[in-house]
Amino acid sequence: MFEQKPLICTPLTGKNTEEIIKELIAIVQKQPDLIEWRVDFFEQIAETDKVLFTAEQIFKNSTGIPLLFTIRSHKEGGESIPLAENEKVDLLCAVCETEFFELVDYEASNEIEYIKRLRDVSKQNGKKLILSYHNFDCTPDKSEILNRLQIAESYGADIAKAAVMPKDEKDVLALLEATKDAEASLNIPIITMSMGQLGAISRMLGWMYGSSVTFAVGEKSSAPGQLPIEKLRKVIDLVKETVSEN
Numbered sequence: 156m157f158e159q160k161p162l163i164c165t166p167l168t169g170k171n172t173e174e175i176i177k178e179l180i181a182i183v184q185k186q187p188d189l190i191e192w193r194v195d196f197f198e199q200i201a202e203t204d205k206v207l208f209t210a211e212q213i214f215k216n217s218t219g220i221p222l223l224f225t226i227r228s229h230k231e232g233g234e235s236i237p238l239a240e241n242e243k244v245d246l247l248c249a250v251c252e253t254e255f256f257e258l259v260d261y262e263a264s265n266e267i268e269y270i271k272r273l274r275d276v277s278k279q280n281g282k283k284l285i286l287s288y289h290n291f292d293c294t295p296d297k298s299e300i301l302n303r304l305q306i307a308e309s310y311g312a313d314i315a316k317a318a319v320m321p322k323d324e325k326d327v328l329a330l331l332e333a334t335k336d337a338e339a340s341l342n343i344p345i346i347t348m349s350m351g352q353l354g355a356i357s358r359m360l361g362w363m364y365g366s367s368v369t370f371a372v373g374e375k376s377s378a379p380g381q382l383p384i385e386k387l388r389k390v391i392d393l394v395k396e397t398v399s400e401n
């Protein structure tokens with residue numbers, strides 16, 4: 156799945172099943188390579204049967220586009236949810252045991268016991284695990300970003316992800332440099348982005364530095380700086396075409 160670079164992923168951020176399916180139907184027309192369900196936006200997240208029912212509805216309406224299941228924590232930029240960490244991991248494991256989602260995202264800053272449990276269950280069920288790191292306050296220096304991606308790999312991630320917030324253009328360059336270094340030193344695909352307006356260039360060109368996936372708005376944005384999928388695709392296609400002509 157990750158051979159083609161970059162894959163474009165669009166999030167689903169609806170509050171309830173009806174909103175989500177409406178959003179999904181509109182998004183599918185735009186043919187993203189990947190669809191992420193941001194389950195922290197779902198108001199019935201505490202009811203496992205409702206989550207699984209919605210997961211199945213998403214699967215049935217996704218026309219075969221691979222699906223990513225994400226519960227972003229409040230401390231890493233997500234919504235507040237009424238689940239304790241062990242309940243969150245229970246839910247992620249329950250989703251891994253269905254056929255609905257191919258990938259799950261979990262934050263590498265969580266306790267290692269939880270990460271190990273999810274790694275085991277996801278592996279047993281043939282699901283890919285993204286271990287992620289988000290910093291909505293700032294961009295750490297490039298060695299720290301690289302370190303976070305290496306930690307994800309050392310915990311057994313199939314894919315390592317880092318999203319950081321820039322304060323100036325140099326921060327964006329630090330993210331891109333860390334991406335290039337990670338591509339050279341890690342044995343798994345990486346996903347990186349610099350957020351906000353300043354970082355938008357990383358969403359357009361990060362793939363040239365080694366990032367495998369870029370997140371775009373299908374219907375609604377899930378993080379600052381995401382571009383509409385139509386525009387992002389045009390930029391990527393134009394750059395690819397121009398580079399290959401030279």
Ligand SMILES: O=C1C[C@@](O)(C(=O)O)C[C@@H](O)[C@@H]1O
Nearest residue numbers: 166225318348350370377378
């Ligand atoms: O981790 C990420 C990346 C992201 O934060 C972004 O900046 O595009 C968007 C989130 O929905 C996703 O889970």
